[in-house]
Amino acid sequence: MACAALATAALVPLTSAASAAAAAPACSVEYSVTSQWDSGFQGAVKVTNNGAAKDSWSLTFDFADGQKVTQGWNAKWSQSGTTVTAASESWNGALASGGSVFAGFIGSWSGANTVPKAFKLNGVTCNEDVTDPTDPTDPGDGTAPALKVSGNKLVDAATGATHRMLGVNRSGAEFMCVQGYGIFDGPVDDASVKAIADWKANTVRIPLNEECWLGLDNIKPEYGGVAYQSAIKDLVTKVEAHGMTPILEMHWSYGQYTGNSAGCSDVHATCQKPMPDAQYAPSFWSSVATAYKGDPAVAFDLFNEPYPDRATSSLSDAWACWKDGGTCPGIGYEVAGMQDLVDAVRAAGAGNLILAGGLAYSNDLRQWLDHEPADPAGNIAAAYHVYNFNTCASESCWDEQLAPVAAQVPLVAGEIGENTCSHGFVDQVMKWFDDRQLSYLGWTWNTWDCSSGPSLISDYAGTPTAFGIGLRDHLRSVNG
Known part of the structure; x- marks a missing residue:
């Protein structure tokens, strides 16, 4: 988000x-x-x-x-x-x-x-x-499937069965480390991961911080580099042990942007930037891909919510920036485009599933197919985010803008939510995606007050908020 x-x-x-x-x-x-x-x-x-x-x-x-x-x-x-x-x-x-x-x-x-x-x-x-086969603390049976693209569907690579990614986001690792407080917001022990699985989720999206992963100088050593990477690895292992797909996603990144809709003026990775930076983002994805290329159950979401369209009035320029990067109108740092990041992942030898979100904070996919990055592995899907306050937040818009994309490539709503402390809107989203056998993930598995944002839970045992109860009950009905 x-x-x-x-x-x-x-x-x-x-x-x-x-x-x-x-x-x-x-x-x-x-x-x-x-x-x-x-x-x-x-x-x-x-x-x-x-x-x-x-x-x-x-x-x-x-x-x-x-x-x-x-x-x-x-x-x-x-x-x-x-x-x-x-x-x-x-x-x-x-x-x-x-x-x-x-x-x-x-x-x-x-x-x-x-x-x-x-x-x-x-x-x-x-x-x-x-x-000890009777150990009650065993984390699970490790049945997370390796996923791949087949036409416009995601399938289990071992069986060929169609697979939908249905689950939650686990926020924290994108901001705690750069703010100097830790690595995660709240516990990530086995009990807290099991609580997600108990909702019948099969996927957990894990937002990351570029600078923390790479261990840059502005990050406390105990929260960056090997310490951060090890903590993420531990969480990925727990998620997979409960049969859930981990999605690793670059959320906050380097690069100073002070233009329209800027989240901060800081050059460091302390907020959402309009595009990934060419200085560190390819190295980030090369490192992540190297770490997980032997684990095809892990998916990669290249960049949380691109918004180069806020930096320029030209949609053609914004989409060109999105795909190819370089010197982009209104963005003061050199940009890494989605093609650069796909290339970094594949050059590292990783064939893992890749997700790529569109413009307008991943809410606009109208030209996604025209600018789809070339992927030699043929294992890329479109990512979409939708909240009740977004521009494309109605069935008519989804029919017009999303259906054509979903007809060609797998479509994953990496974030769905609403700021009403209710679930009427996400109920509509889930029905539209269910009817087309598409994937979606709720934002977010954190104990924040749902009246200040779409928080799914009130404690890490999995007690849902008034908003979260809609997703929980729906996941249990679909995957139960």
Whole structure:
């Protein structure tokens, strides 16, 4: 909803995906090399405590190739021979059960920089699953389907069955990190994800922040780069474990825009911009695509709500900007067009499903087919957003503008909502989309007052607001 040299992190997950029969290990560690140069590198660790709460912690691991830690942060780093120790500081020693801590370091290397294989937290070996088929905390059966485009439908790649994405948005990761408060707004533990699945949702759209994912200098280290990417990965894993499709979407991005309908004057990713920026957006999608190219169950939504049409009075110029980017009328930064972002995803080797929203905050798809980005994978769908206060918010408009698009490509309403604290409007939206076997996602699974915006829930156990009860009951009737 409208509301220094870069080194892309190379995340090396060391915790295997939990099967339906695996309980959590006593502790989990993810180690990553976030950048590397001729004689040095920057590394990071994420430590998750799955056991009893701890008042202090100490992580140990061994280097295999003579690497040396030269400096570090968020821990007291030391090294004896090949053994490295990262001990808690006075301010981050408390580590709750289920809690995580992040620490980073600079190191030297020569010849090879092999990733450490074994880690211990307070002397206990990490990353060793315990098999227990009766474990009641198991997150789910991991049945999220890989999706692909077939004609104008989305289908399960394994079975060929038509698949509709029906679910919710989980807002927070687009704004909390850049504002310096955290990564998510509210809990994203298994119980809170299960509550979404209990509504019979099969899809969760996760808005992201470009600068936080890339770990740019204006983002606190504990909320950006590897820490942010690891947190998103954890949420994606939970979503998939409950059989739901995760959609990763670039929501807030870099670039200064002060023209018509500007959300902010800040160059940083603190609001919705009219288009993605050429400086960082392709790198963002290259990094995201690299991280998830081995997981075709994850879909990519390229950019939340483009509005280059607000920066220029020429619709032809706006659509040209949308597709090809470059120097766009009324936008002061170099723009990455949708074609640039599709190219970045595919060049990374990812064949994942891609969504692309149109103009007017994704509410205008009239020229989408004429400007559809070329996709060598043939796996792209049109995204649409609709609220009761939008221009195209009636059945007559949908018949005129959306039906022709839906006849050619899959159509996904990535955001639907209303600001009335009721659900009469979204009931109409869902019926129109149901009649045509199309997809839609409610905004948003956050505990905000529905009188100030379309919030679906009043608590993270899934208690619906007066607005949310319409979507909940409908999803249960459709998918129940």
